Amino acid sequence: MVTITNLVKRYDDLVALDHLNLEIKEGEIYGLLGPNGSGKTTAINCMLALLKYDKGSIQIMGEEMRPDSYEIKKNIGVVMQNVAVFEQMSVWENVDYFCGLYIKDKKKRKALTEEAIQFVGLEDYRKKRPGKLSGGLLRRLNIACGIVHKPKLIIMDEPTVAVDPQSRNKILEGILELNRQGSTIIYTSHYMEEVEQICTRISIMDKGRVLATGTKEELKGMIKTGETVTIEAIALGDKELQEIKELPHVFDIFYEEQILKIRLSGAKHNLLRILHYLEEKDIAFGRVYSELPTLNDVFLEITGKELRD
């Protein structure tokens, strides 16, 4: 569906995309996960031929994407980060307007507009102006405008930023449904939970480059961390910290404000070994829990920094 090869985009001295490569297949929900400023929006604007780039190539649906590739553009739906609707028009009129850009047949246009409004759950707001909608509902309207013409490829740039949990769930469920109905989706986000929840494949981006690509399981399999054990309300000195660090399978520890985080490679009985050590040394502690690796751990191991800012 989309092939990006060695894409380079500079803004003066800043290299926003540094030999970016992506291969997105038909039927995927493809996640671009990266912190703010990693180049996700720039990549999308290049894909849509809204931005000129310095080097590389972009092919969509088997053809080179150019500013005048109108046939390809007809088959793409875009939901950008900033809501782009007309303030003077009602919810219905907005969705109908965007539908009219692609669909000329009046009956079909009306049916598609109604379908999109129901799809995002804005039936009760048909006559309302965008200014009367909450942030979450406004984003749903933005989505309805982007998908109303039933495009083959839907590109969504952080559609859930600053959205309440109810609208967020509605949006995520909607994306899964659009995919079930046959659309390929490209989804950018800096929320790892969302990407894990809906994406079939994920590229982790930082500084304009793809650091790793795979399913969430494949990405987690690429790193050393098998589990992270957290122990709260524990008072430890340097000696004990050193001894814990030397326990089998431990490869990293963080200790701050009486909270100990131990990163271990995947092995059986990790937690038991740690608890046994604490018991032997008669060290008191509070809540203990073990977590499987997250995409944040993948990002942390590759870049040395947290995904979240």
Ligand SMILES: Nc1ncnc2c1ncn2[C@@H]1O[C@H](COP(=O)(O)OP(=O)(O)OP(=O)(O)O)[C@@H](O)[C@H]1O
């Ligand atoms: N028009 C511009 N002029 C100069 N620099 C820009 C411009 N647009 C983006 N940048 C810079 O390019 C880099 C990539 O930005 P981009 O917006 O693509 O990242 P992003 O991953 O989408 O982040 P965000 O989630 O904050 O939008 C950043 O360092 C940003 O400051």
